[in-house]
Every structure is written in C-alpha cells, then in structure tokens.
Amino acid sequence: MIVTLTGRARRPLPSLHVDPQKLLFSLSTLIAAIATLAIAFSASLPRPWWALLTVYVTAQPMAGAFRPKVLYRLGGIATGALVTILLVPNLQNSPELLVLCLAAWTGFCIYLAVLDRTPRAFLFQMAAFSSAVISFPYLDDPANIFETTVARVQEMTLAILCVTATHALLQPWSATPVIRARAQSFLGHARRWAAEALGSQHTRLENDHRRMLAADVTELGMLAIHLPFDQRWALATQRRVMALQQQLAGILPLASAAANRLDLLRDAGMPPDLELLLDDIVAWLVGEDSRLDEVGPLVRRCERLATACEAQRDWGSLLAASACVRMAEFLSALAASRRLADRIGSPGRPNFKAVPAERFALARDHGVAALAGLATMTAIMLYCAVWILLAWPNGSATAAFAALITCSFATQDDPAPVIGRYLLATLKTFPLAALYLFVILPRVDGFEMLIITLAPALLWMGYIQADPKRSPEALPMFSCFIVAMGFLARFQADFALFLNTGLAQLGGIVATLAVTKLFRSANVLWTARRILRSNWGELTQLADIRRPFLPQRWTAMAVDRLGQVAARMAVATPGDDLHAADGLADLRIGRNIIPLRRSLPHVPHDERRHLGVVLSSLSAFYSARWSEGRALAPPAALLAQIDQALEGLLKLALDEPRRGALRALIGMRCNLFPQAGAPAWEGAA
Template sequence: MSPISKAATVSRPLFLPEPRKLLFSFSNFLAAALTLVISFEASLPRPWYALLTVYIAAQPMAGAFRPKLFHRLCGILLGASVSVALVPNFQHAPELLVLMLASWTGFCIYLAVLDRTPRAFLFQMAAFSSVISSFPFLDDPGHIFIIDMARVEEMTLGIVCVSVVHMILQPWSVTPVIRDRAEAFLADAGRWMSDVLSQSHSRKVHEHRRKLAADIAELGTMAIHLPSDQPSAIVGRKTVRCLQRQMANMIPLTSAVADRLGMLDAGTLKDPVLVQLMRDTRAWLDRTSIDEQHCASGYALVERSRKMAANRTFYPSWSDLLVASVGIRVAEFLDSYVECCRLVSTMGGKELRAPARGNRVQHSTFPFARDHGVAALAGLATAAAIFLHCFVWISLEWPAGAATTAFATLISCSFSALDDPFPMLRRYLIATLVTFPLGAFYLFSVQPRVDGYAMFVITLAPALIFLGYLQAMPAYTARALPMLSCLIVAIMVVDRYDADFASFVNVGLAQLSGVVTSITIAKLFRSVNVQWTSRRMIRSNWSDIGKLAKLGSPSHALHWTEMAIDRLGQIAARMATMHDSDPLHETDGLGELRLGRNIIALRRSLKTAPLAVQAILHDMLDQTSTLFATQAAKGSSLLPPAALLNSLDMALVGLCTSEGVQATHPTLMALVSMRCNLFPNARPPGGIRVA
C-alpha cells in the first residue's frame, strides 16, 4: 500500500466477525478463565475484582497494554499503601478521612490528565485502588492491611493474566497501525496541497487542518507504545518521531502556500513558470506509487521551486516577494513530503535511498502541550464526586453506599481525560441498565445449576466473548466496558454460591447511583469545558508568541512548531464537536503557528539584515510581543495596530531597496509571511513596486 493510495473498502457481511477482533475477545476470555481458575485455587476472597481488572486492563493492540503493565502494578501498590496509611490513623474522624481520600484521588487524576503518557495509568490506578481498598472496609479498620493485600493480589492477578495471554497470542501490533495512519496522513496532506495549487481549497480548509493535526497528535500517542511492541522498537520509535516532525512541518507550509496564492493577482497566477510548477507538483502528488524514482522526481521539483524563487532577484516587487514565498514554501513542503515517504517505507521494511538533506531530524522526543488548569479541573471534579457520594452514603446510612463511592470513582477515573464526559457517562448509564437483566439471569438461573468453577467459566463464555468483541470495536467500546463491569459486579463471583435478591438490588442501585452522581458532577463542573479548554490553548499560543517576539528570550523553531502542532491537534479534536459557524474555527491556532515560526526565522536572520533596518525590526518585534501578550491577558483576539503595519512596511521597503538583498533573503521572507498573517487584507506596502 502506498502512502498516497486510497484505502480500499472491503464490504463484510454484518454477521461475519472480524478475525482480529474475535481473537482479541477470545484472548480476553482466556485471560478471564485463567484468572478465575487461579483465584479459586488460591482461595482469593473476591475473584470478581480480578475478573473485572482483566477487562479494564485489556487493550486491542499488543503494544498498547505492555507499557501500562508496570505502571498499573505500581499504581495498585501505591494506592493500597495510601489506604493502609490513612484508614487506621483517621478512623475516628470520618470527615477528615473522606477529605484526605478525596484530595488524594483528585491529585492523582490531576497528574494523570497532565501526564498524557502510559505513566498516567499509574496515577489512575493509584486513585482507584486507594478508594476501593478503603471505603468498603471502614467498619473493619483493624484488618485494613490484610484487606488491602487481598485487593492487591486480585487486581495484580488480573493484570498479569491478561498481559501474559496477550503477549502469547499477539492480537495485533501497533506498528502497522502507525504505518497505516501515516499513509492516510500523507494522502490527506497531498490532497490538501493539490487543492491549494488548484485554488479549490477554501471550502475544505477546516476539514483538512482538523484531520491532519489530530492525526499528528494521535501518531505521537501511538509512538509511546513502540518500545514495548517489537524487538526493533527503539529504532521504530525514532523513526516515528522523525516522521511526526516532518508531518508537523507540512501543515503550516500548506497553509502558507494557500495564503500567498490567495494574495497574488490574476496576472501573476498566469505566469508560465509558476503555472507549470503548480501543474507538475499536482501531478506528482497524484501519483500512486512511491519508489526511488518517484522520490528523485520529488527532489527535482524541490530544486525547481527554489530556482523559481531565486529568480526573483534584486529590487523585487510585491508580487515577486509573494511568488518567491510560494516557491520556498512549496519546496519545503515537498522536501518534508518525500522524507515522510522514505520514513514510511522504512517502517514497512523497504529502505529508499535518498540524498542527505538538512531537514532530517533525529531527536527522539516530541513535546506535549500540558495545561495545568484543565488537569486541575478534572481532579477537582473527581474529588467533588467523592465528597457527594460520601455525603449521600453517610446521610442515608445506606449499606451499599461504599460500593457507590467505589463505582463512581472507577467511572470518574475512566473518563477523567475527557473535556465533557457527559455523553460518555450517559451511554455508560444506558449500558448499565441494559445489562441488569443479563446479570440477574446468570445469578439466579445459571449459577444455581452450575457445579464447579470449570462449568461456571463455560457458562460465562457466550456473554464474555460477545461483550469482549464489542469492546474491540471503537464504536461500541464505550458501551461494552460498562456492560462487562455491570455483569461482573452483578454476579459477584466468589468461592461459593450465596445469591440474595435484596443484595443484588442494593448493589445494582449502588452502581446506578454511582453513574448518576458522576453525571451530575460532570454537568456541574465540566459541561462547558470543550470551548473553555480550546480557548485556554489558543491563549497559550498567544502567550508563547509574545515571548518569542521578545528579544533575549529562547527561540527554538522545532520546539515551537511541535508544541503548537500538539495544541492544534488537541483543538482539532474538540472542534470536531463544534458547528462550522462557531467563531472559534477562525482562531484555531494555524495562523499563530505560522506566525511563531516566522518570528523565530526573523530573529535568526536579524543580524544579516542591513544595520539601518535592524532598528526597525527591533521595534516591530517589540510591538508584536506587546500585541500578543495583551491578547493572552485579555483572552480575546485584537486587531493589530496600524503602527505595527507601518513598521513592517518600513522594514520591507528598507530591505527591498538595499544593495545585495535578494527576494529569498530569510529576513525578507519572514517579513512577507508576518505581514500576510497579521494583515491579510492590507494593500501592498508603499515604496515597493506592485508588479
């Protein structure tokens, strides 16, 4: 499959299961069966804890659960240790104990949301295990250590069993998924640039940039799992990081080409050299095969683009500057595109030879844009949910109140990373209600007729395999996990049958109460968080641009691009839920991304500008810094002042009329880009020929 080929859609009958999803479900069932057998043989007090842990820890990709194994085990131990430390010492002060546990859980969720790596599962498990090891056993604090050890053993058993089974059966690897995602990205990026060069991109611009930015962010998340995926994982991870960086470059470059072409007059767009270059570039992007010859022709197009830009030599007109900017940006885009094709081919086991180029980066880390405010809100919501559960539990003296708190904490931890968890929680509630009849059927009709745990496991097979298959389907994962949880908790697997209808109803009400309370907290704390989070990220971009424009502050183009792309990917995922008319679409970070890159390029080439122009550039950067610092402080977009446009034009005129300054001078190109970004509707600068 080539990086720019369209994925073929093969129709599959509805009743025919997909082999990989079926293998995933069967692997989970084997892990569940192994867990139950060991639990019964070892006489663990609550085997259903181990069984529930199997399905919570299961992941459809082999590389996705292995790095989480260590972190989850450490989280279980940490949470149990906190429980042992708090419960005996605060047993006579229940209000203070609730405060301590809620604060600890909220802090763990804060760290989990902030981290955004597999290490986040350590904090999630620490939060969950401390609560389920504490609240259900507050009436017996003297045996809390023994109880915690049992919970640790049960949950550890579930995690180890599901990990071992998946390691042996290998449902599927994360590497092909990354390769397919990268190929799809290149197809979309090539299609966007082709639309740009044909002047038909405007109606699809939101769709293109949302999808591409989201793909880059998801690719980075997948790359975290590569070291645990295959023996050659370390090399693979470096390859993916380099691929991610090249992709990050392509988004602002495509947007910049679209911006410049939109500003060129009709006469310039008919220039035969420019028209032929655009036609040949589109034809190259539309090719479906990637080989060494295709890469060589791509590099030839790079040289042609640079040559076209360099031909706009001394004393250029405004149109010359725009054409030179188009040539440079197209060359940089094609350079990154061909390098991405080479890297994707390497991931598929095929090495494409290519000349050494300066744009190949070998760094192995990609920065994450973290927001402490968003993470703190998630932690606060979780802590508030625990407070509310405990208030209801203690006020009503409800026997199943401890179970309510445990269920609600599990749910809150599971959806803590979502801006607005209400839609997912609503599905969780519906799935829980649907599964109650199935749980009652197993508990009161099946289990009384089962003799021995071998037969019990066999009777569970149809339900667990079917729900496990649903868990492997992205469209049903949000429903499958609550259904599995409800079923496992409802039948309360223990070493001997001891069913009681009143207890079943009480536990069921506790589950429903936990979900309803979590929904209430989500509506109170987090229902408006999608736009709020997006605007916080945009303000972070503005703040960073203000710092970048301040001389003397650090400026790293690669780091800024990656950080801004990560924010752009997070914003893109949120904008997918917004209406196209939402004004936030107009300030989604792409213009700021280009502007930040241009400011860094300007600062790097500042000393190469004529001395007479350098003072103007210093003043222009100061004004830019003030503008974006003010925007970040006020939280709203401001119109750039006329004084900034005047400084930009003075610098442009000074450079264009200076002896020996070509149209492709880095400072001149950066100024042209900044002017186009900040003042897209301004008239051509006075003092420079229009054409």
C-alpha cells in the same frame, strides 16, 4: 434482493463477518481470565470477581499499547494501597476528615493524570481509583483495612500479570501497523487537502480539515510511545516516527502558507510560469500513480522560479517567490514523510544524525488539569455526603463505583455523553447477568463447567472491546456482568444482594452523570480558549529575543495545541469568537519568527534594529491577545515596521540567513495583513 417463486421479494440474510484479530484478542483475554480465576480460587482470594474484572479493565487490543502500562498500573496500585493504609486507620474516628483527604488525594492524582498525556498517566489514574475502591466499601468497618488492602492488591496484581503473560504469548496485533496506516492515511488526506487548497479552495478546506490533520500528528506521537515495548527493532521505528512527526508538523503550515500567497496572487494576477508550475504540482498531488522521484524536478522548478522572482524585487514578484518557496518546502516535507512512513516497522536503523533525539513536545495546561482534579474531588465529596446523610447501607458501594467512573473519564472535557452510554450499556447487561445468576449457574458444577458456561458471554463482550467504535460499551458490560454475579469460591444466588448491588452500580453511574453535567459540561469551550491563550503566550516568548530560543519545541507544542482545539471546535457556535482565532495562521507566523531570530547575527546593525522592532512589536501584540483573551487585530504600526524591515533587507546582498528573513517578513505581512496593498516603498520607487 431475492425473488421467490411466488413473485415476492425477500431480503437476503445479513452476512456474519468475524474479524480474526478481534477474535484473537477476545480469546487471549478469556484465557487470561481463566488463569486468573483458577489461581484466585486455588489461593482462596476473597474477591475473585475483582480479579476477573481487573483482567478486562486493563486488557488492550494492541500488545504494544498494553505493555508500557503494566508497570505504571502496578505502581499505581501499590501507591493507592499505601495511601489507603496511611489514611484509613489514622482517620477512622473522623469520617468527614477521612472523606476529605481521600477526595483530595483522588483529585490530586487526576490533576497529574490530565497534566501528563503519556502512558505514565495510568500510574496516577490507577493510584486514584485503587485507593477509592479499596477504601470506600470498608469505611463503615475499617478494622481489617490492612488485610483488605493486601487482598485487593493481590487480586489486581494477579490479573494484570496474567493478562500481560497471555498477550505476550499470543501476540495480539502490534502498534506498528496502526502507526503506519495512520501515517499513510494522513499523507493521503494531506495531499487531497493541499491539492484543493492550492487550487483556490483554501479557506473552505482549511476550516474543514486542517485541525483534524493536526490532531493526527499528535496521535502518532502518543502511539509511538508504545513502540519500545513492541518489537526488537522498536528503537529504530520509534526514531522514524519521531522524525515523521517533525516532517508532518511542517506540512500543515507550509501548504497553508503557499495557499495563502496564491490567494493574494490570484487577486493581483498570477504569473504564467507559476500557473503552469501549479498545475503540474496539483496533478502530482491528485494522481494515484504519482511517484516520489517526480518530486525532485518539481522542487527544483519551484526554487528556480523563486530565485528569478526575488531578483525582480517588486511586491508581486516577492509574493510569487514566497509561494514557490513554500510549495518547494511543502513538497520536500511530503516526500520525506512518505519515505519515513513506508519504512516504519521495517528492520534496520535509520540515520540518527538526521533524526531528532527529543520527543515531540506536548503542550500542558495546569489550569485545565487543576479544574479536572477539583471537579473529581468535589464529585467524590458530594457522593459521600449523600451516602452518609441518607445512611444507605449500599452507599459505600455507590461511592466506590462513582469514584471509579469519575476517575476513568476525568481526563475528558465533557464526560457526560460517555457516561450516558455507560449507563445504557449497564442497563442492557443486567438481564444477561440475571439469566446467568438465577437460571444457568445453579445448574453448573465445577470450575471447568463454569468456564465453559461463561465463555460465550465473555468472548462476545471481549470482541466488542476490540472494536474501537464499540469499546466504550465493553467496560460497563463487564462491570455489570461480573460484579452483579459476584464470583466467589461458593455459589450464592441472593436476589436481594443482586438487586442492591445493581442499584449501587446504577446509583453510582447516575450520581456521576448528574455531577458531571453540573460541573463539567460547560468546560469544553473554556478549555479551548485556554489552549489558544497558551499559544499566544508561547508566541509572545518566541518573539522575545531575551527568551531562550527553542524552535522545534515550540513547533511541536503549537501543532499539538492545534490538534487539541480541533476536538473542541465542534461544540462552538458559528458566531463564536473561537472561529476568529486562526490557530494555523498563528502557527505560520511562529514559523516565520524562527528565521527572523536566526538571521539577527547576520545582518548589519541598522537592519538588525529594524528586525528587532518587528519582533518586539509581535511580542507585544501577542501579549495583548493573551491579556485580553481574544483575537485582537494587529496594530497598523506593525505593518509599517514590517515594510521598513523589508525595504532594508532588499538593499542588501541576500545570503542564506538574510534570504530566510526576507521570506519570513513576506509571510508575516501576508498572514497579519492579508488585505494590505503593496508596500509604500514600492510606489515611491
């Protein structure tokens, strides 16, 4: 606040801050746009505006995020063009059948794009809307469809190659610092969450933070896919990120398992040694100057106390031992993750023997993908039906815009909010397009003056595109600005054409929004329930000893599903049964099934039979959940079977596999039956 000589307070002017990285991205994209327009004009391409729009549609702020998509986009354009040439000339006399085939093709491509959650999905997305935007504007006059298709492919290919070359030379910011920052942010958040969870605030914090952390683990893997296109030592960096994902995937269930045991111990009375150890662990977690070399002594203290407690073999001591083991494993995973995060982006190759060779497996749901494809297909058919029935001259453009928007947002559960913002951004940009078209451009002469005149608007919108919070506004702004002016070799300021083009864009957006609200808005909770059911189905197979045993793949997909549910829980009402389905508890149980299956060859026949009964009952329990589609309570018989298996293992000498099975059974009992008292065999003894 500034006070003037008159005594009146005057607010300071807002400071203008320009991010150099965002400005670099906007400038490099502008250079690509200039090169694209120059080549398009010199080669007399029929639609230079389409090439210019493609530049901004395909540009990505991170170089590493853009390069792997180039070949996929080019392949998608070629595929879409081929489908157009095959369908339109052969079905031009049957418009209804042609629309049906184009809609079915687009829906099939969206199905594949939703199913494949990697950059390869851009191939299917580009194939979908390239065929739509090439075909629909020319369905009334398909005689020259081959020349039109070739021209569109040339324009889009030119734009993509110009953007790729420009970004390769100017080097917009890399994906590596983003990954490192995301990993370190995750670790800091995980430390705070674990410190409070171990300090008796387990339930509240689990509901608030755990799913967001799971989503971050999956996002790291999506970013890591871009690394081989980023730098010369990217293979080593990608392997480090893959190893980091495996470590981070263990942090969530290990920390929550330790907190679960500590909650039970607080009710029964915490051993003094464990209280002192817990205080030291929490102090290390919350300390800003905590060093990694302090983790080793804490882990060894946990292991010594766990061994001492397991030797006593009463239920309270076994709970304390389980808590100590999980805390030791959690601290080890946290320290290993921190070391890997610090090394991301540094030259050199990691120890590949310690790094997983497989990618972090992603969960796929054919039902969700099929629904997205079917909704897209239905929407396009409705657009075309309205266009044909009304005989609207600009209806073909509306259908093309609607198809492009539908394909762009088809991978989201509920695209309606994003499409609503798309509509607002389009409305805000129309006055700017009109100002340029009818006031500024008539006074421009020559290509150089055209670029100088356009540069302020394109730089401003490109800067918005580089901002993750505002980037959804950029695409409609570019679309409205570029398409409304319709850059051609010769200037044309036709108000009727401008108005019809604008109405076509708005009509496409409004039609897309209406169809989306009708078909897709109720899809979010349905998708979340399908994801939970898929997880129960995977647990059914994991506990079935007749099935292949792939523990790392299961853990990766379980964490991925936990992250997918995270984004959808916000729309669930407090009383919804989705909140009763504890995905993290399922993850902990699954990780306890793994040592049980590994221990089967190492126990005598009778104990192997007891463990087999437990696994069989778990498989049947999760199969029942999968069949019913809701979180059923575990049967009481399962508790007795777990207790019987525990009693049998405690009579044996505990080598490493048997000790792992013992700890797994304790974890299962605590997760499935947290309110159960001590086992019956302890009272009998």
